[in-house]
Amino acid sequence: MSFLSDTIARIQPSPTIAVTTLAGELKAAGRDVIGLGAGEPDFDTPQNIKDAGVRAIAEGKTKYTAPDGIIELKQAICAKLKRDNGLDYVPSQVSVSGGGKQVLFNALVATLNEGDEVVIPAPYWVSYPDMVLLAGGTPVVAEASVQTNYKLTADQLEAAITDKTKWLIFNSPSNPTGAGYSWEELKALTDVLMRHPHVWVMTDDMYEHLAYDDFEFCTPAQVEPRLYDRTLTVNGVSKAYAMTGWRIGYAAGPEHLIKGMRKVQSQSTSNPCTISQWAAVEALNGTQDFIAENNVIFKRRRDLVVEMLNGAEGVSCPVPEGAFYVYPSVAGCIGKTSPAGVLIENDEVFATALLEETGVAVVFGAAFGLSPNFRVSYATSDENLKEACSRIQKFCAALT
Ligand SMILES: Cc1ncc(COP(=O)(O)O)c(C=O)c1O
Numbered sequence: 001m002s003f004l005s006d007t008i009a010r011i012q013p014s015p016t017i018a019v020t021t022l023a024g025e026l027k028a029a030g031r032d033v034i035g036l037g038a039g040e041p042d043f044d045t046p047q048n049i050k051d052a053g054v055r056a057i058a059e060g061k062t063k064y065t066a067p068d069g070i071i072e073l074k075q076a077i078c079a080k081l082k083r084d085n086g087l088d089y090v091p092s093q094v095s096v097s098g099g100g101k102q103v104l105f106n107a108l109v110a111t112l113n114e115g116d117e118v119v120i121p122a123p124y125w126v127s128y129p130d131m132v133l134l135a136g137g138t139p140v141v142a143e144a145s146v147q148t149n150y151k152l153t154a155d156q157l158e159a160a161i162t163d164k165t166k167w168l169i170f171n172s173p174s175n176p177t178g179a180g181y182s183w184e185e186l187k188a189l190t191d192v193l194m195r196h197p198h199v200w201v202m203t204d205d206m207y208e209h210l211a212y213d214d215f216e217f218c219t220p221a222q223v224e225p226r227l228y229d230r231t232l233t234v235n236g237v238s239k240a241y242a243m244t245g246w247r248i249g250y251a252a253g254p255e256h257l258i259k260g261m262r263k264v265q266s267q268s269t270s271n272p273c274t275i276s277q278w279a280a281v282e283a284l285n286g287t288q289d290f291i292a293e294n295n296v297i298f299k300r301r302r303d304l305v306v307e308m309l310n311g312a313e314g315v316s317c318p319v320p321e322g323a324f325y326v327y328p329s330v331a332g333c334i335g336k337t338s339p340a341g342v343l344i345e346n347d348e349v350f351a352t353a354l355l356e357e358t359g360v361a362v363v364f365g366a367a368f369g370l371s372p373n374f375r376v377s378y379a380t381s382d383e384n385l386k387e388a389c390s391r392i393q394k395f396c397a398a399l400t
Pocket of ligand 1: 039098125174206236244248
C-alpha cells in the first residue's frame with residue numbers, strides 16, 4: 001500500500017512543466033534545443049513595476065499582510081475591473097493569491113463536495129481537471145471542435161450540464177488554443193447558464209490583454225449581468241505584465257465565496273508575497289502602454305508561426321484571437337513514420353519524436369484534452385520561431 005494518498009494518485013504532474021524541464025535537461029547536455037513549451041512572456045517585467053518592488057523592500061513593506069491581500073491592491077483591482085470590464089466590485093469581494101493558479105485552486109477547494117461536477121471545455125489548460133480532482137470534485141470534459149476554432153457551442157455546454165454541475169470553468173483567450181470568444185459566442189453560453197440557475201461560472205481571464213487584430217475581450221458577468229451573483233472573475237498580473245515569477249493572481253465575486261477562499265488561504269499559504277503585492281499595485285495603477293507595444297510583437301510572431309506551420313505537410317493551424325499560443329492539428333501526420341523510424345501513432349509520439357529528432361520542444365495535445373494536436377508557445381524570439389518552424393516543416397516533409 002502506498003504511503004501517498006489516493007487523491008495524489010489520481011492526478012498528473014503538469015505536462016507543460018515536464019516538457020520545459022526535459023528541454024532544459026537536453027540543452028544542459030549540449031543538445032541544440034528550441035523550447036516552445038513555456039507559458040510565459042519572454043519580456044522583462046517593466047521597470048516601473050520592478051521599482052515599486054524595490055521601493056517596497058526599502059520602505060520595510062516586508063511583513064505579513066491580511067491573508068488575502070492589502071487593501072491598496074484590492075482597491076487597484078476594483079478600479080481595474082471597472083475600467084476594463086465595466087464591473088462593480090468592492091474590496092470585500094476581492095481575494096489576492098500567489099498567482100492565478102492558487103486563486104482557482106482556493107475557489108475549487110472552498111466550494112466542491114464529493115460528486116460535484118465541473119464542466120471544463122477542451123482543449124483546456126492542463127491544470128483544471130487535476131485541480132478539480134484535488135479538491136474532491138469530478139471534472140466533466142466538454143469537447144469543442146476545430147470547426148468552431150476550438151470554441152464550445154451552446155449545445156455542447158447544454159449536453160455537459162447535469163443536476164450535479166457546480167461550475168463551468170471558462171477561459172478566453174484560451175490556453176492552449178489562443179481562441180477568444182466574441183460577445184455573441186459568449187452570450188450563447190451565458191444563455192445556457194441562465195437556464196441552469198444552480199451552475200456558477202469561474203472565468204479565467206488571465207489572457208485578457210493579449211488580444212490581436214480587432215478582437216474585443218469580454219467576460220461573462222459583463223455579457224450577462226444577471227450572472228453577477230454566480231460568477232467568479234479570475235485574473236492576474238503574470239501574463240500581461242510579464243510578472244510570472246512575482247506570483248500574484250486575484251479574483252472578484254460574491255462575498256460569501258470570497259470569505260470561503262480566504263479561509264482556505266489563511267490555513268494554507270497565508271498572504272501572497274508582500275513585495276509582489278506592492279509591485280502589482282503599480283502594475284494595475286501605472287502606465288499600461290507597454291501592453292500594446294508587446295502585443296505588436298506577439299501579433300507579428302503569431303502571424304509568422306501560423307503561416308509557417310500551415311506550410312508544414314500534414315499540419316493545419318487556425319489563426320487564434322489572443323494569448324501567445326497556437327494549437328495546430330497534426331491529423332495529417334498520424335500513421336506516418338519519422339526519419340528515425342518511429343511510427344507516429346498519436347500526438348504524444350509526434351512531440352517526442354520531434355524533440356528527439358529535431359530538438360524542437362512542443363507540448364502534445366492529449367495533455368490539453370484534444371488530439372491530435374500540439375501547442376506552440378510563441379513567447380520567444382522571431383529567430384527561434386523561424387528556426388523551430390523550419391525544423392518542423394522539414395520533419396513533417398520527411399515523414400513517410
Ligand atoms: C489559462 C491560465 N490560467 C491560469 C494560469 C496561472 O497563472 P499564474 O502564473 O498567475 O498562476 C495560467 C498560466 O499558465 C494559464 O495559462
